[in-house]
Amino acid sequence: MPVLDVAAQRFKFRAPFRILLVCGVIGAPQAIAAQGTAADFARAEGLRDRFKGVIVGAVDQTAWIDSTPRFWYRRSTKLGSEFIVADAETKLKRPAFDHGRLASSLAEVLHRPVDSTALPFTSVQFADREQAIVLTVDTTRLRCALTDYRCAPAPLRGRGGGGGVGGGLYGARAPDDTAPKTSPVP
Numbered sequence: 001m002p003v004l005d006v007a008a009q010r011f012k013f014r015a016p017f018r019i020l021l022v023c024g025v026i027g028a029p030q031a032i033a034a035q036g037t038a039a040d041f042a043r044a045e046g047l048r049d050r051f052k053g054v055i056v057g058a059v060d061q062t063a064w065i066d067s068t069p070r071f072w073y074r075r076s077t078k079l080g081s082e083f084i085v086a087d088a089e090t091k092l093k094r095p096a097f098d099h100g101r102l103a104s105s106l107a108e109v110l111h112r113p114v115d116s117t118a119l120p121f122t123s124v125q126f127a128d129r130e131q132a133i134v135l136t137v138d139t140t141r142l143r144c145a146l147t148d149y150r151c152a153p154a155p156l157r158g159r160g161g162g163g164g165v166g167g168g169l170y171g172a173r174a175p176d177d178t179a180p181k182t183s184p185v186p
Helices: 002-033 038-045 099-110
Strands: 059-064 070-076 081-087 093-095 124-127 132-137 140-145 151-153
Touching (some): 099 140, 099 151
Antiparallel strands (some): 124 132, 132 140
């Protein structure tokens, strides 16, 4: 009888592992198939165009402009999106730039059509006391003057190859501090 008890004990401990093994073998093809096909990804990418204009006024990007009380944000419109500058002190809002003129200038530089309601970037950095903006289209970093709307390639500067572009919740990155430091401990 003790041999049967040992066999029963082994079965009792091995049964859950066998069930897990069987479930894993049966469930593996479904998990692999759940990854999606190229058609699934193409359909998902088309959702933005399909729902374009349904939600109007939704803000998706925002950042303070240097050390000013102004910030810019990007919001959705019926036809695409627009960039707005808001002053936190006066509560006034205005377009961040002339979207049409900027689209024309970008079309010249990029050698392709650019729609003013669907500009090919989602973030900007203001420069030269808000007289210029720095933006990135695909992998091309551009600086566009807001006085004459001429755009040209912008040099990469700053830390990490990001050209000093940054900001967000706490504003722009602080400049590199290379001054010597004295230890507070003698």
